[in-house]
Amino acid sequence: MTDSPARTPGRRPGGPDTRGDILRAARESFAGKGFAGTSLRAVAREAGVDAALVHHYFESKDELFIESMALPVDPRQVAAVILGGPREELGRRIITTFLGVWESAEGQQRMKAVLRSVVTSDEVARMMREGITKMIMVPVAAVLDVPDARLRVSLVATQLLGLALTRYLVDLDPVATTPVPDLIDRIAPVIQHYLTA
Template sequence: MTGRRASARTAGAAASGRTPGRRPGGPDTRGEILRAARESFAGKGFSGTSIRAVAREAGVDAALVHHYFDSKDELFIESMALPIDPRQVAARVLTGPREELGHRIVTTFLGVWESPDGQQRMKAILRSVVSSDEVARLMREGITQMIIAPVAETLGVPDAKLRVSLVATQLIGIAMTRYLIELDPVASTPVAELVDRIAPVTQHYLTN
């Protein structure tokens, strides 16, 4: 009896053009997988995210995730398409008076975090950097090549890379405190006030 019921379900699904189980791939399937992956990486980091969990959230089989993405690494890279091109960041902060460099860096950085889509992606990246050596390596190499090196070259001092790296510690600290830990009053302070308070510190690292 059980076998006849299963056969009937399969036949009914075939007649209606559907397959039993999770939904098959469709025009929006890849996008749904990326959405589910971004949410998982943002909430759990790289190590806490699995292909199966992403598939379950997207409502598809894990095999379908593998159809679109060869590995979790590839899924991470695709889903974390940065909300802003790092090369554009470097160009933006380098355009203008040298004495306002710290202000432009902080304004640009917080501007990325303050957009809803940017914040979700940046949270995922930051959590994954903390939990995965491989993700940390990828981000370190990318940031060094596309942001730290170009900014350091404009300073014209022997310890330029150290100076820019110290700025990075300031920015990562504010991101952790405001957006991940959500520690008040930093988390609730208006962005303009944060920029006014942090910019002089970053400027000091760069030019003093």
């Protein structure tokens, strides 16, 4: 009879879904602490693995963030939905799509991570700004066919970011508890005014 090999104490080695466990722990950390407050060591601890294993899968915190922030929707598909209808209903489509992403449980967790990281990291802000500009803002501005289209779309972004901060991060009432259909009815005309007035 042979002795079974002794298990060494410490973190568990990689398993079939170790990468997935690390990504889940990273998403929770980025959502809860933002980019600056998250460390690879803390993510490893939360995932129950050795920190070296996190480095095995992800070269840096930036790479881990890019992978873990996998947005719940493809920004190009968001642009297609926004642009897929009459111009006079752009405001309603934009706010409906935006709230649809934020109101799902997984979408909210992922978007919180992105938003917190955008406001705490210049690099992440630049990355998001460039991606969102290319995939959403430029196509929307193109259909407006007015000289100040980029400014108009940027003003819409201020409305959406303000709503996200107020409703989902600051949790400020009554915005935080107002039913989604009521928010859509109130905000859609404001966005439409930015775009077409």
